[in-house]
Amino acid sequence: MKAPLPENEAHRLKTLQDLEVLDTDNEPEFDELTEMAAKICNMPVALISLVDSNRQWFKAKVGLNVDETEREVAFCAHSILSPSEIMEVPNALLDPRFVDNSLVTDGPMFRFYAGVPLIASNGDALGTLCVLDYKPGKLSDFQKLSLKTLSRLVVRELDLRHSYKTMRRVLGEVSDEKNILQPDSTIDEQAIVLQKQLSSRVQFEILSRRILDSTLDAVITTDEHGMVIYWNPKAEDLFGYTEFQAQSKSIIELIVDSSESEAAKKRFSQIVSGNAGEFTPNRFEFEAIRVSGERVSVEVSVVYLKRFGETVVTSFMRDVTESLVIRDIDAAVGIMRKLKRLGIRFSLDDFGTGYSSLEYLSKLPLSELKIDQSFVRNMHINARPTIIIKTIINMAKSLGLKVVAEGVETQIQYQLLQSFGCQLFQGYHFGRPMPAADCEDFLS
Numbered sequence: 267m268k269a270p271l272p273e274n275e276a277h278r279l280k281t282l283q284d285l286e287v288l289d290t291d292n293e294p295e296f297d298e299l300t301e302m303a304a305k306i307c308n309m310p311v312a313l314i315s316l317v318d319s320n321r322q323w324f325k326a327k328v329g330l331n332v333d334e335t336e337r338e339v340a341f342c343a344h345s346i347l348s349p350s351e352i353m354e355v356p357n358a359l360l361d362p363r364f365v366d367n368s369l370v371t372d373g374p375m376f377r378f379y380a381g382v383p384l385i386a387s388n389g390d391a392l393g394t395l396c397v398l399d400y401k402p403g404k405l406s407d408f409q410k411l412s413l414k415t416l417s418r419l420v421v422r423e424l425d426l427r428h429s430y431k432t433m434r435r436v437l438g439e440v441s442d443e444k445n446i447l448q449p450d451s452t453i454d455e456q457a458i459v460l461q462k463q464l465s466s467r468v469q470f471e472i473l474s475r476r477i478l479d480s481t482l483d484a485v486i487t488t489d490e491h492g493m494v495i496y497w498n499p500k501a502e503d504l505f506g507y508t509e510f511q512a513q514s515k516s517i518i519e520l521i522v523d524s525s526e527s528e529a530a531k532k533r534f535s536q537i538v539s540g541n542a543g544e545f546t547p548n549r550f551e552f553e554a555i556r557v558s559g560e561r562v563s564v565e566v567s568v569v570y571l572k573r574f575g576e577t578v579v580t581s582f583m584r585d586v587t588e589s590l591v592i593r594d595i596d597a598a599v600g601i602m603r604k605l606k607r608l609g610i611r612f613s614l615d616d617f618g619t620g621y622s623s624l625e626y627l628s629k630l631p632l633s634e635l636k637i638d639q640s641f642v643r644n645m646h647i648n649a650r651p652t653i654i655i656k657t658i659i660n661m662a663k664s665l666g667l668k669v670v671a672e673g674v675e676t677q678i679q680y681q682l683l684q685s686f687g688c689q690l691f692q693g694y695h696f697g698r699p700m701p702a703a704d705c706e707d708f709l710s
Contacts, residue, residue, distance in 0.1 A: 267363045269343035274390060278346075279319055281390040285428050288316060288323055295423045296326035299395070299416050304328045306412045307380070307405060309397035314420055315342040315381075316393035330374070339369050341398075345381040346391035352410055353394075355379040357402035378403040380410075382417040387425065387513050395420050408678035418509065422479065482640075484583040490538050492517050492531075492579075503640060504564070504585060506557030517581075521554045521564075537568055538579060554583075558699050585616070599629055606631050613670065617658060627665060635662045639673025639693070645682060652682075659687050 272278055282288070296314055304312035311329035315322045322340040324333055337343050344363060345353040358364040358377050369376050381396030395417040397405075405413070478485045478496070484504040487496035497512040505512075505521055512520060522530040530552075554564040562585055570579045602612055611633035614626055626632070637658055641651040655671075662669045671683045674693035683691065700708065 267366075268338045269340070269347060269363075272347055272391065278390040278392070281386050281388060282316060282318065282392050285386075285392070285424055286431055287325060287424060287427065288318060290325070292326065293427070295427075296420065299420055299423070300326040300328050303395055303397055303413060303416050306416075307397040307409045309378075309399050309403075311374075311376075311398040313342075313396050313398070314384075314393070315340070315396055316384075317343055317346055317391075322393065335369070339367050341367075341369075341376075341379045342381055342394040342396060345394045345396070346383050349383045349385050349389070349391040352380060352382045352414065354405060354410075356404050375400060377401050380405050380413065382413050384417055384421050384424070385510055386421065389510070389513075392421075392424070406678060407676040411676060482584075485580065486512075486517060486583065487578060487580045488517050490579065492534055494520070495578075496580075500640075501583070504556075504562070504583065505554065521556075523553070523555050523561075526552075534579075538570055599631065602631050616672070627661075632667055634668035634670055634690070636670040636672050637688075642671055642673045642679055642683070642693075643675075645679065655683070655688075656686050663687065 300312045300314055304310070309329075311327075313327050313330065314325040316325055317337060317340060319337070321334045321337050322342050324330070327333075341353075341355065341364065355361050355364060356378060358367065358370045358379065364370050364379075376398045378399035378401065379396060380398075381394035383391040384393050384395060386392055395413060397413070478498050481498065482500060484501035485496070485498040486494060486501050488494050494512045494515050494517055497507070497509045499509075501512070502508055507520060518527050518530045518534065533550075549565070549567050551563060551565050553561050556562055564583050564585060567582045568579060606612070612631065613634045613636055614630070614632050615636045616638040617635045627635075635658060637655055641655050644651040645655070659669050668690060669688050670690040670692060671679075671688045672692055674680050674683065674691045674695045676695060679693075680691060680695055697708070
């Protein structure tokens with residue numbers, strides 16, 4: 267069955283064409299992500315498939331020798347119709363959409379398919395990161411979560427690639443213009459120097475983006491009107507919105523209580539009204555609102571830069587729950603000891619990140635440690651988070667402390683943490699936020 271066209275097909279195709287990625291050579295960044303998808307999902311075939319007007323073209327592939335297929339037989343053409351969902355086909359022979367598909371009835375005779383749409387910053391579905399098998403199957407929750415995470419990394423690599431290519435094209439135009447205006451060897455040399463300088467700056471920008479993606483602070487960049495243009499993974503952890511949900515939304519509407527929005531807008535206007543071309547630091551604290559409605563105390567450092575007539579505002583944010591202790595740790599220890607004698611126990615939240623430090627373990631009268639959810643979430647990405655988790659658990663046991671794992675969302679995460687010796691757990695695997703009345707019914 268041929269998939270219908272998305273309602274935004276013309277706009278979607280323009281977004282895809284503007285990326286200038288179709289029919290390009292293999293690139294290791296995309297190959298590595300595709301290989302990782304195949305290994306995590308234990309599938310013989312994995313693809314980064316971009317759905318063009320009459321074909322699907324593979325930017326990267328594992329286990330398949332062709333570069334493209336016709337769109338009318340593409341599983342991915344169906345997947346992009348539901349951009350926010352993973353499409354899983356356990357057995358293509360039992361699915362009316364694919365039972366007579368040539369990829370199922372003839373070679374390569376696929377049976378299983380799972381694809382996560384690749385969503386551009388404007389919301390258009392470009393294609394999918396998908397895995398396939400020659401026998402029926404099913405992905406675990408862990409594998410689905412991993413595939414979604416990898417799909418976001420693919421989109422980021424596409425964005426970075428496009429930014430770099432655009433800048434290189436601009437560099438070429440600058441060089442050409444200088445040669446036309448004054449075809450002199452000195453100008454040629456200056457143009458080459460300029461190109462090298464700007465090329466180095468582009469490489470630095472790309473590296474900076476990758477660093478910001480992995481930093482322990484929430485990093486949010488907006489335009490001069492406060493509309494989000496960058497939202498790193500830690501911002502997702504802190505406030506609960508995904509990067510896709512936050513893109514092009516007002517940062518004030520996302521994280522500021524409506525009763526305080528006017529004051530926040532005034533402060534934002536003051537921040538962006540500084541001297542052009544200078545970074546002006548602004549540091550303050552405020553009560554932010556998470557997507558769940560929960561309040562969180564946040565410390566913010568803001569910098570802005572005006573250049574080429576545009577303003578970019580970047581905010582570095584962190585939960586200051588722990589920083590309140592660090593300012594006078596000796597006084598805090600005294601108070602905590604008195605409270606502990608009254609039967610109150612203390613837990614060190616988000617251990618391993620932010621303000622949590624080994625100094626706390628030696629001074630604070632703690633009862634338990636809570637392993638930060640970023641380690642739990644990334645256990646399947648590489649071995650390092652797993653090593654850190656095991657180390658924290660063993661260290662806590664040696665100190666006589668209990669251990670709580672935060673952000674447990676899958677059965678596999680739960681079982682792994684149990685095998686490491688973790689005693690307590692919290693996360694969506696056990697229950698999601700609910701109204702107070704429902705909670706009372708649940709507990710009863």
